[in-house]
Amino acid sequence: MPNRIDRLPILPPRPREGHKGLFGRVLVIGGNPEMIGAPVLAGASAFRSGAGLVQIAMPKSVLSQALTIEPELIGLALPASPEKWKSATEQADAIVVGPGMGQSSAARTILRAVLKLPGKPVVVDADALNLLAAGEKWPSSVRSTCVLTPHPGEMKRLARIFKRTELSQTPEDRLKTAIRAAASFRQVVVLKGHRTIVTDAERYYVNNTGDSTLSKAGTGDILTGICATLLAQGFDRFDAACISVWVHGKAGEIAGQRFGQRSAMAREILSCIGEAFDEYVRFYGSEPSSQPGT
Numbered sequence: 001m002p003n004r005i006d007r008l009p010i011l012p013p014r015p016r017e018g019h020k021g022l023f024g025r026v027l028v029i030g031g032n033p034e035m036i037g038a039p040v041l042a043g044a045s046a047f048r049s050g051a052g053l054v055q056i057a058m059p060k061s062v063l064s065q066a067l068t069i070e071p072e073l074i075g076l077a078l079p080a081s082p083e084k085w086k087s088a089t090e091q092a093d094a095i096v097v098g099p100g101m102g103q104s105s106a107a108r109t110i111l112r113a114v115l116k117l118p119g120k121p122v123v124v125d126a127d128a129l130n131l132l133a134a135g136e137k138w139p140s141s142v143r144s145t146c147v148l149t150p151h152p153g154e155m156k157r158l159a160r161i162f163k164r165t166e167l168s169q170t171p172e173d174r175l176k177t178a179i180r181a182a183a184s185f186r187q188v189v190v191l192k193g194h195r196t197i198v199t200d201a202e203r204y205y206v207n208n209t210g211d212s213t214l215s216k217a218g219t220g221d222i223l224t225g226i227c228a229t230l231l232a233q234g235f236d237r238f239d240a241a242c243i244s245v246w247v248h249g250k251a252g253e254i255a256g257q258r259f260g261q262r263s264a265m266a267r268e269i270l271s272c273i274g275e276a277f278d279e280y281v282r283f284y285g286s287e288p289s290s291q292p293g294t
Helices: 037-048 060-069 082-091 105-115 127-133 152-162 171-185 219-232 237-259 266-270 273-284
Strands: 025-029 053-059 074-078 094-097 121-124 145-148 188-191 197-199 203-206
Touching: 025 037, 025 082, 025 219, 037 053, 037 060, 037 094, 037 219, 037 266, 037 273, 053 060, 053 082, 060 074, 074 082, 082 105, 094 105, 094 219, 105 121, 105 127, 121 127, 121 219, 127 152, 145 171, 145 237, 152 171, 171 188, 171 197, 171 203, 188 237, 197 237, 203 237, 219 237, 219 266, 237 266, 237 273
Parallel strands: 025 053, 025 094, 053 074, 094 121, 121 145, 145 188
Antiparallel strands: 188 197, 197 203
16 A cells, blocks of 8 residues: 655745746646636646646637736637647646546547656646547556646546546545556556545645535636646646645635635636635645845
8 A cells, every 4th residue: 555645845935036937837638618717727727726828729710819808818729730839738847638628539639748748747627538548458558747637527438448437425435546547557546535645656636625615616627736846846746735635625615615616616716726725735735935135
C-alpha cells in the first residue's frame, strides 16, 4: 500500500515585485458551440489561483463569445495554424485539455497532439478522459506528465483499460481503484467525489475539505484551473493536485456558507478561491514574501 500523506506543503512566497511572467502561463483547450462555459471557468479559475497569463483555445465560431465573458483571457482560434499551435503549446507552462471539448475526431486529434508534448504538465479532464477511455489501452505515445481528474463515472470508463468493470463507491474500493489507475497509467490521478483521493501509486492523500456545494456543473472546471496554475508555477504534480483539491473544497465550503449549499453556483465558488488560499496558508503555512531589493 502506498504511503498516506496527511501534511500538505507550504506555499512559496509570491514576490511583491513580481510581474505576470513570473507566475506561470496556462493554456486551456476545450469548448464547442454547445459548451462555452467549461473552458472559460477553467481559465478564470487559473487567474484566480494566481496565474500570470491564461490563453484559451476554442473553436473560432465561439471564441469571441468566450472572450466577452472573460476578457482577461488570451484567445487562440481552433483550428490553429501549425505555427500558432506550436507557439501556444511551447509558451505554456501547463495545459488543461478537455473541458467542454466534445468527443469529435478533431478533439481526438488535439488530445493526441497535447499528450505527445515531451514533459509538458497537462491536466486531463472531462471529454479528454472519455476519449482516452474509448481506447483499449493507455496510449504508448504519451510524453506529457499528466494529472487525470475523473469523477466516478469517468473513472468507471477509464478502469476498463486495466480490466476493472465492477467499481463500488466504498472508500476502500475508491482508494484501490485510484491507486491501480495511477500505477497503470503512470500518472497522477485525482478521483473526485466525497473525500477526493489523490495518488501517484507511491503516495496517496484523502482530502477533507468540501461539501455538497460542489455538486454543481462547472465546479470540476474550477479544480482543473487551480491545479494547472500550481503546475505552471513549478509544483510537483502530486503536490499540485493535493493543494488544488484542498483549496477547491475550501472554496466550496466558503461559497456554501455565503450563498447557501443549495444555491451557490460555480461562478460564486470561483469568487471564493482567494479566501480559500488564505485559509490554506493559515492552516499549512507559507514562506515569507520577499521584499523589493532583497
